[in-house]
Amino acid sequence: MYFTLFSLGALVASSLAVVHEKRDVLPPGWKYHDKLQSSEVLPMRIALTQSNLDQADDFLLDVSHPESPNFGKHWTHEEIANKFAPSPETFDTVKSWLVSSGIAPERISKSQSLGWLKFHATVAEAESLLKTEYHLYKHEIGKPHVACSDYHLPEHVAPHVDFITPGVNFDTKVPHGVVKPMEKRAPSTTAAAGPPVKTHAALGLGAPSSGSLPKKGANIDIKSIFDELKNCNKTITPNCLRALYLFPPGFTANSKNSYGIVEYTPQAYLQGDLDLFFANFSKNQVQRTPTLNSIDGGIPQTTNQGFAFNGESDLDLEYAMTLINPQKTTLYQVGDQVEGASFNDFLDALDGSYCAGDDPFQDATYPDPFGGPGSYQGPKNCGGFSATKVISTSYGYNEADLTAAYERRQCNEYMKLGLAGTTFVFSSGDNGVAGNGNQCIDPVTKQYNNGSSGIFNPAFPSTCPYITSIGATQIVPGAKVTDPEEACQTVIFSGGGFSNVFPLPTYQAGAVKSFFANHPPPYGADRFNNSQQTRGFPDISANGANYVVAVDGRFSLVYGTSASAPVVGSIFTLINEARLAAGKSTIGFVNPTLYMNPGAFNDITQGGNRGCGTPGFQSVSGWDPVTGLGTPNFPKLLAAYLKLP
Numbered sequence: 001m002y003f004t005l006f007s008l009g010a011l012v013a014s015s016l017a018v019v020h021e022k023r024d025v026l027p028p029g030w031k032y033h034d035k036l037q038s039s040e041v042l043p044m045r046i047a048l049t050q051s052n053l054d055q056a057d058d059f060l061l062d063v064s065h066p067e068s069p070n071f072g073k074h075w076t077h078e079e080i081a082n083k084f085a086p087s088p089e090t091f092d093t094v095k096s097w098l099v100s101s102g103i104a105p106e107r108i109s110k111s112q113s114l115g116w117l118k119f120h121a122t123v124a125e126a127e128s129l130l131k132t133e134y135h136l137y138k139h140e141i142g143k144p145h146v147a148c149s150d151y152h153l154p155e156h157v158a159p160h161v162d163f164i165t166p167g168v169n170f171d172t173k174v175p176h177g178v179v180k181p182m183e184k185r186a187p188s189t190t191a192a193a194g195p196p197v198k199t200h201a202a203l204g205l206g207a208p209s210s211g212s213l214p215k216k217g218a219n220i221d222i223k224s225i226f227d228e229l230k231n232c233n234k235t236i237t238p239n240c241l242r243a244l245y246l247f248p249p250g251f252t253a254n255s256k257n258s259y260g261i262v263e264y265t266p267q268a269y270l271q272g273d274l275d276l277f278f279a280n281f282s283k284n285q286v287q288r289t290p291t292l293n294s295i296d297g298g299i300p301q302t303t304n305q306g307f308a309f310n311g312e313s314d315l316d317l318e319y320a321m322t323l324i325n326p327q328k329t330t331l332y333q334v335g336d337q338v339e340g341a342s343f344n345d346f347l348d349a350l351d352g353s354y355c356a357g358d359d360p361f362q363d364a365t366y367p368d369p370f371g372g373p374g375s376y377q378g379p380k381n382c383g384g385f386s387a388t389k390v391i392s393t394s395y396g397y398n399e400a401d402l403t404a405a406y407e408r409r410q411c412n413e414y415m416k417l418g419l420a421g422t423t424f425v426f427s428s429g430d431n432g433v434a435g436n437g438n439q440c441i442d443p444v445t446k447q448y449n450n451g452s453s454g455i456f457n458p459a460f461p462s463t464c465p466y467i468t469s470i471g472a473t474q475i476v477p478g479a480k481v482t483d484p485e486e487a488c489q490t491v492i493f494s495g496g497g498f499s500n501v502f503p504l505p506t507y508q509a510g511a512v513k514s515f516f517a518n519h520p521p522p523y524g525a526d527r528f529n530n531s532q533q534t535r536g537f538p539d540i541s542a543n544g545a546n547y548v549v550a551v552d553g554r555f556s557l558v559y560g561t562s563a564s565a566p567v568v569g570s571i572f573t574l575i576n577e578a579r580l581a582a583g584k585s586t587i588g589f590v591n592p593t594l595y596m597n598p599g600a601f602n603d604i605t606q607g608g609n610r611g612c613g614t615p616g617f618q619s620v621s622g623w624d625p626v627t628g629l630g631t632p633n634f635p636k637l638l639a640a641y642l643k644l645p
Helices: 002-014 053-064 077-084 088-100 123-130 238-245 271-281 307-324 343-350 404-419 506-518 561-581 591-596 634-642
Strands: 017-022 030-035 041-048 116-122 135-139 145-147 150-154 161-165 215-219 259-264 291-295 329-334 390-393 423-427 468-475 485-487 497-503 534-537 540-543 547-551 554-559
Touching: 017 161, 041 088, 041 123, 053 077, 053 404, 053 506, 053 591, 077 404, 088 116, 116 123, 123 150, 161 404, 238 307, 238 540, 238 561, 259 307, 259 561, 271 307, 271 547, 291 343, 307 329, 307 547, 307 554, 307 561, 329 343, 343 404, 390 561, 404 423, 404 497, 423 561, 468 561, 506 534, 506 591, 540 561, 554 561, 561 634
Parallel strands: 259 329, 259 390, 291 329, 390 423, 423 468, 468 540
Antiparallel strands: 017 150, 030 135, 041 116, 041 161, 135 145, 215 554, 468 485, 497 534, 547 554
């Protein structure tokens, strides 16, 4: 009898339903439209939890920590896929639940990546299955959207499921031409990043209104900077950067080395701009073009021109191509001219197994459902593109823009690509402790405000512990190029802070704890996550002010961590070149080595990253959430890496 009662109790307990995901309010622009008819059919997708993610840090540190005997012994993609595939227990548990709930086995299919279960269900079936109600919502622009306010899973099933679509996420898939200034960064629908600030956009990274694009300054006469190194405090050129960080011009092009720059349509370079820049700063590259990898119909469009469309790509490519010359640069142009793309869409092209897990309510759908001129009507690119050894991205979200589940899944993909030997660098943002568009989080409404007050708004993917986040510095006004820099405080402020989603990685723990012990910020938990248990960013920095860039046929000054990221990526590429010449592997995930070698960086101890009505954090000795460990000293960093196997 005891055994029978115990078994019955266990069965009842296992069937208890628990909330799996929940949203609080509708985002701006969305309105409830109607209850769905119970007979309508929904495409249901269940993301299964991956195996061995609890060991991911150990796996990655094993190939990237400078004290590991396996440093540089990167994994094959097959080894990675097999290690993290959902377990048979996960698959069996979720499928058994579906079948016992009335979903016939023949209706259920498994994705090629093994990470998803897919089936079609009527609204009535889905609502019964998830103990929820689905509604139709409409946005002032874009397509209608199906969503629920929350959904439930049996207690014994929940640990085996990452998330389900359709679910609580929102997204407006609108053509770039009609994106309003605030649409890209409108508050989200889920309590994803600590404070329940909400948004609906993973797309639109390249939209002209994007808050993560560089900022334009004055137009300049190129003849006024003839003596480059004497004017670096006013105008940054490639030679200024070489003088600042003591790295030489490139001189070899190892076929095993590669550097990738990611751009999101409609952002695009103009060949005339590259040639104008090269004619003045890298003459043998005139008429040189990057190697184009077109993803989901991405092309360097010329229909729309101007700084809002060409500033980012021109900046990234002019400096990346010049600094690593003669090494070739690969351009990943992502998304068509209508729908655009998300970071996930780029990752899909590198890893076909990841593609199967896209959220159709957040990421781009191809063939483009909008159609029309500039739309890509081919199949979505799932795999087929190789990752370069270093990949630089100068775009970003607010961490609070997306759900924590969505961000964790993407962050884990960076971890997997790091295991395979790819170095990812991302710009940390240009608004200090505020987010894109200078938005902060209202402590009462939990919505974005105008940035004059509120909770700090950290950046993503900068808060992902498996990428390298790059902040910005500047030469002190009136100082020489050989003088110490300070945190960037001209036009932009280096993005930095602490995550509300990702825990503190072991490689960073000592630096973060030292920061809090020796330089405690004058703010409480009402301003930022001061638990001392979460990921801090940026990791390191590079100059981000007064860049001389050729845009639309003339030279302008440009500002932003959008400049800093490709410079750091170029330095990592030059280090790879030296290691390959010595018969060694490329560097892969760099953060553990960076934090083990703080002496390889120029410590920045002046300046802050104001925002949200505060002075923000301050640059101090050691790591800080303004400029990280500081700026690279190339000879010292190179020496550290050449000592490694």
